[in-house]
Amino acid sequence: MQTQADLETILLGPVLAERTCGDCTVCCTALVVDTPEFAKPAGTPCVHLTGKGCGIHPVRPPICRTWFCAWRRVASLTEETRPDRSGLLVSLNFVREPQNCFEGVSINIRVLAGSDAIATGLAGKVLDTLCDQLVPVWFSDGSKKMLMHPDKDVAHFVLTGDPAPPNLADEVAAWRDRYGVFGGSD
Incomplete structure (x- = not known):
């Protein structure tokens, strides 16, 4: 670690x-x-x-x-x-x-x-x-x-796991790849 x-x-x-x-x-x-x-x-x-x-x-x-x-x-x-x-x-x-x-x-x-x-x-x-x-x-x-x-729209999709619109899909995927191990909101 x-x-x-x-x-x-x-x-x-x-x-x-x-x-x-x-x-x-x-x-x-x-x-x-x-x-x-x-x-x-x-x-x-x-x-x-x-x-x-x-x-x-x-x-x-x-x-x-x-x-x-x-x-x-x-x-x-x-x-x-x-x-x-x-x-x-x-x-x-x-x-x-x-x-x-x-x-x-x-x-x-x-x-x-x-x-x-x-x-x-x-x-x-x-x-x-x-x-x-x-x-x-x-x-x-x-x-x-x-x-x-990230901005509120990207953060929303990262935290909820909802599908991101095409214009945000790559950025949301990058944040999820890096932080997905930590989970979404409680």
């Missing part, structure tokens, strides 16, 4: 050597961390976060050493899309008990509180960049989570 880190590299690419977090610490607050070594709820700053970044950086937990946002991995995401600059945190999401085949492993775009990325169109540009392969893309604006890729 592939590890989470392997899947991140397969689906998003390797960590780009020329990109560093710099002073971005968005993940240190925005994300849930639930590992044997360390845990914290989403939206809560890490207890080790200081005004200068991670206070235990040299000895930080394994999850902090191995997790990278999509900006660190996807070359087509521009400098302006770094999480602290854009107000968007893009990552690969792993759901232990998915409600449907599009939730288990997917790209998740989170709009951070106070971000104007939707109003400026930056969120749309990021979506356009990421919705080009057979990987589900979810968008969360803080109040709800929405499936953005």
Whole structure:
């Protein structure tokens, strides 16, 4: 079985050597961390976060050493899309008990509180960049989570198993081939 880190590299690419977090610490607050070594709820700053970044950086937990946002991995995401600059945190999401085949492993775009990325169109540009392969893309604006890729018509046919119309048949078949093993909706 592939590890989470392997899947991140397969689906998003390797960590780009020329990109560093710099002073971005968005993940240190925005994300849930639930590992044997360390845990914290989403939206809560890490207890080790200081005004200068991670206070235990040299000895930080394994999850902090191995997790990278999509900006660190996807070359087509521009400098302006770094999480602290854009107000968007893009990552690969792993759901232990998915409600449907599009939730288990997917790209998740989170709009951070106070971000104007939707109003400026930056969120749309990021979506356009990421919705080009057979990987589900979810968008969360803080109040709800929405499936953005595949589009709703394709998702409907994949989830229901209903025959797809000719104009969608190839795309639906490709999604079913990849995600059919995970089953449809409950």
